[in-house]
Amino acid sequence: MQHSHALAAIALAAVTFASPAAADTAVLDHVLVTATRRAISADQALPPVVVIGREEIERSNAIDVAELLRYHAGIEIARNGGPGQVTSAFIRGANSNHTLVLIDGVKVNPGTAGGAALQNITPELVERVEIVKGPRSSLYGSEAIGGVINIITRRGAAGRELGAHVQAGRYGLRGAGARVSAQGERMAAGISATTLRTDGFPTYRDSDEDRGFANDAVNAWLRADAGALRLEASHWQAEGNTEYADFFRAPQDQDFENRLTRLQAAWQGRDWRSQLTLARVIDHIDQGELAFDPDDFVRTERDLVDWQNDLDLVRGLELTAGLSLSREETSGQSFGAPLEEAPGAGKADRDENAAYLQAGFELGTHRFVAAGRHTDHDTFGGVNTWNLEWGTALGAAWSATAGIGRGFRAPGTSDLYAFGGNPELQPEISRSVDFGLKYRPHRDHELALALFHTEIDDLIEYFDPDGFLGELPGRNENIGDARIKGAEFGWRARHGDWTVDTQLVLQRPEDRRTGAQLLRRAERIATAQLTRGLGEHELGLQMLASGERRDFGDVRLAGYVLVNLTAKLQLAERWALRARLENLLDQDYELVDGYNTAGRGIYASLAYSY
Template sequence: MKTFRIAPAVALATLPFAPVASADTAMLDHVLVTATRRAISADQALPPVVVIDRAEIERSNAIDVAELLRYQAGIEIARNGGPGQVTSAFIRGANSTHTLVLVDGVKINPGTAGGAALQNITPEMVERIEIVKGPRSSLYGSEAIGGVINIITRRASGAAELGAHVQAGRYGLRGAGARAATQGERFGAGISATGVRTDGFPTFRDSSDDRGFENDTVNAWVRAGLGAVEVEASHWQAEGNTEYADFFRAPQDQDFENRMTRVRAAWQGRDWRSALTVARVIDHIEQGELAFDPDDFVRTERDLVDWQNDLDFIPGLELTAGLSLSREETSGRSFGTPLEDLPGAGRADRDEDAAYLQAGFELGAQRFVAAGRHTDHSAFGGVNTWNLEWGTALGSDWSVAAGLGRGFRAPGTSDLYAFGGNPALEPEISRSLDLGLKYQPHPDHELALALFHTEIDDLIEFFDPDGFTGPLPGQNENIGDARIRGAELGWRARLGAWRVDTDLLLQQPEDRNTGAQLLRRAERVLTAQVVRPLGAHELGLQMLASGERRDFGDVRLAGYVLVNLAAKLELGRHWTLRARLENLLDQDYELVDGYNTAGRGLYASLAYSY
């Protein structure tokens, strides 16, 4: 089901809960790659890690990845309306721009403003999602303050695989997809495609016009082994159209395109593994025919090169060293005004070069991990980030871990050059501390407690000393400070055929200058998942209870409770029917002030696999 280990957060991996994948399997740990950039078993991880595996993805019947994430401990989702609308993810109270999103290890966050387009990623393309909480800038660079979400696309698990599915649900949801893949000893390849359409519902609560969403996604890959070298090329692409309403409730629409193309060559010797990754990422939004100004657009094009080396020459010492180069170009127009770094240029270029080093070693029952990175950024110069972690067993049932970390977020080109732009901006800097304790008296029962404290300095905020009344407009400044303190308590158990996973988040996300609660983040969130296999079939319950949140204008958003029911019915050897009753209580709630959310609805899918 999910792997979640509440333990120290601030560095690279935690004491993860073992996943519950099926009724007749033990709770075995996943193999993780995001926490330390090298494959490790979950019981070696030190910071908090969540793994959403393929079984949980299929059980959810979710329309996008954001819906999968919102039921995971420590992750809060805000959405400006229905499917396809702007979506934000907050990890442990940090800003949404402090969440780094990767697809197959490649950063897809846009270089302009805002977070990655989670609403455009279809779960059908995803094998698993690894989430590491706390700063990971020492390994991944900018944005990795709250945590890292690594979306790993599907590959082949057998010699030959064929699959197809159709889905339907409330708000005119309909979709279909197919996939084919093969994996041999030296060669593998696969391709999958899916299309989703929904009529949606009104964006605003005081509007009556349904706003729809279209998304067509393709994922293709090929892998070949050439002696000691393995080469893989992959391409993921999502494109479509999102209808929405502007602040005046007028109907608008925009076309989107998200692409990630990657080539990876890996060589493995006895004590040295080396991997070179070259990737290109495109994030493009263009206003459609209904828009106020159809010439408006925003575009990010990024080329990345990463060379990673895992060195195990010294027994007991694991070293990872690498170089990372990024060349990024952003461009855009908003209400006819270009996003630009020079008058008339209409684009902004940013370079980021970095070197990173990580060391992990064990002394008896104690495990240590230290990582550091120096990043040279064309916008502001150099910045150093690091992580330090320690963990140990306390007898046969208890374990403890602790971590410290420093992260950063580089100012986006919208911060630097759009309205209020300030080319002199410095990066936002975080400092985090984590302490985690786990008690596991039996393989099928586990309690975990994590305490965390994060301070973020030099947050970029718009400032106008004249309050919009002076002759000159204000500009963005590094004047904000935030502090997030909290605790996570998790319980995972297998009670006969029942599997239970519950997590409670208690946090204080506050503005250090004013003491106000940070926007769209609750102080209390409870999640629970219960699964009951019935032979080859399955029943499940999913629950999310969120406390009161604050929005712009000091508006208070009421707390809410969501309950979903899910069922799986095996129709013979190759056919599976899945159904989900979402928002069983028909809760009327808001994630963003004035915007609609989905009511009670039934969603179903029929899948064929061979």
């Protein structure tokens, strides 16, 4: 833990060079849509937000989105081994299934168990990632308790664009990709494709057989403008194979397929914008030839209709109202047995219909946003969620925000029908309060403090009063309660050719009944990202320090420090070489008890763009 304290101090001290001298462009202003479902500047958002832009994505040389997220404190990652293995994201200490993941604004979390497959999302196909911390069930429904991660897929620039890349690195990593797009006055289209292979490394620390990963991904889009009407069709998918080891260390593998097909029509009037979205989401996992039972599978297929209306009929009052209709079918088979007691011999159909309303208005220097949503769910009936937020300027450089909110998570099919399933489960409910203070003496220098407190009731836990061999079988019950309280400190700045982004989180995620620390979440996390421009070239440093964590069986996972070096070398006008030296200190650490993590290695990509 001494290493974590040291790095936290270094990270906070590293930004002292940043002075409020003017810069050519602001690095703190990003446009995002996730916080309010409307396009706003990031500095106008009342809840805490993080935007990972295209430059940071390219700088990272990451092979999946999870690697992008982990260098922002307050977003913790757990991974069951190497590339492609099951990956979880915890935001502000909440459970991993309390993180809602969207792609282009559409939910991609599976309806069975666990979170979205972040390990299968290729950064090369991503334009930016928007993260909103805190509850957002008032706008997006289930899972949005800890926060929302919205992954915006890549579109082309104006005119014609052509690009390609190859990459290589440790553990037999090799990959390639290409993209092309064209935009005219009324029409635009583009397609990107990537392929990635890695031999990986042993899943468990006490194994010696490498487990590989293969992922082929594509993103295609077509857009047409006809006066005030814009039509867009898009399709993203990733498919491949993940090798892993089971509990007995036997080699296994599984095939995966993730797909999102989206049709959208938007009409822009003078004071009214209406947007209709139709989407289909597919999440399939099928056990491969090496599996104990190759017929085992788990599937989610979801159809969504969302109609959003943005109204600016009264000056100073912004209204957003909408309807969301979702129909989801889940199915699965484990060790040859279908999901227990599920209707339709292992299949479960669930409808979730909702109406939402948000109002934003200003009174002098004060801004208020209120949002509410009523969700009608097949399993448990209705649930109401809401957010109330306030922000104000405190002079020229200071500003303050405060918010309260209620979120929920609907029980998944595995909670309801798998081993220990209970069809009478109710949703998990959260209540959150947060307060923020920012000091921004000029557009390229910001110091921020945020305090948060979240309580989650009716957590679903397995309860077996008579023990495994007792007369009465155990089952899932709404008996858990959690409390998370903490503080976040951040400093972002740009001065000349230097940019810096440092964050420190001090939190207490605990079981409210026992006081025990929640699993796989640290009480102290610090991150720092430092870059130095050298003309057309660039050098960078990434640092992450995490404190001790607790895992199943009351195992204690030691704290760790990761340091990465990054570099960009502009070889010619259209050619760039990017490299990352990962885990510079060759830190031996665990994210999950007994599972391996990557050691020191070099990863590089050569990219062409026109």
